[in-house]
Amino acid sequence: MQEPTTQTIAKASQFAALHQNGPLVLPNAWDIASAVLVQDAGAAAIATTSAGVAWSLGVPDGNSLTREQAIEFAARLVAAVDVPVTVDIEAGYGETADQVATTVSMLAACGAIGCNIEDANGSTLRDVRDQSERIAAARSTADRSGIPFFINARIDTYLLNATSSSNLLAETAQETAVRAQAYVAAGADGIFVPGLTDLSALRILADSIPVPLNAMSGSGGPSVGQLSASGVRRVSVGMGLAQSAYAVARTAAAEMLDSGTFDSLGESVDYGQMNALLAEAHRR
DSSP: OOOOOHHHHHHHHHHHHHHHTOOEEEOOBOSHHHHHHHHHTTOSSEEBOHHHHHHHTTOOSSSOSOHHHHHHHHHHHHHHOSSOEEEEOTTOSSSSHHHHHHHHHHHHHTTOOEEEEEOEETTEEOOHHHHHHHHHHHHHHHHHHTSOOEEEEEOOHHHHSOOOOHHHHHHHHHHHHHHHHHHHHHTOSEEEOTTOOOHHHHHHHHHHOSSOEEEEOOTTSOOHHHHHHTTOOEEEOTTHHHHHHHHHHHHHHHHHHHTSOOGGGSSOOOHHHHHHHHHHHHHO
16 A cells, blocks of 8 residues: 655644634535635635536536546545545445445545545435444555545435424434444544534534534525534535536526626636636646
């Protein structure tokens, strides 16, 4: 296994520490241009969104990316920015624990310092024991890499069990807590529960686990300050930024074609600034 650079080890340690001083705010990037813009805006680290990355490469979200595509993109991203990079690897790009471990090994080798691994298997949840074995394999491989690699275990209970029933909500909360404890025991450094924005429920979950809790928010959702007050130590937006960017493209295109006007293009990134940021990234 390739020896990690001193710089990569330092970035990994820095990334872990950012959770303790949190909340760590991660506006998710989906390509190199968005990543350099996020870094220029002041982000202390870069996190990817698998949906956005998939869309940028012309494929749908949902494990359509190949491992090779995901690693190639991660390597390019790590080379383009100065800050730590954590990568959304969906379910790990493999059906077995060993295959997930291979993905993590390749990711660490290209200089990434962390990843998200989800417990969804299509439209269902993986068995807790199965997912724990996958996380444990990722942990073991990451430890052998020599990098204090941050494994963020994503729990999709709320995404897959959306309901307003109080009984089902209570069952979902209980299952989430069970999975969180199991994944931490398997070696996860953080717990991520997308779809959960109830501040009281987030506080209960944050208090029940010994690792940082990651929550996802967006337009109309809780603010960073509210999430932090509820014990959340990492805040991301998933595919939110990518969706907003693509919404502008669709709106502007429709305006041009329908009315022949260009008002939707009023707010844009300066050409010179964008070119300069990418030129700097290209020189690294």
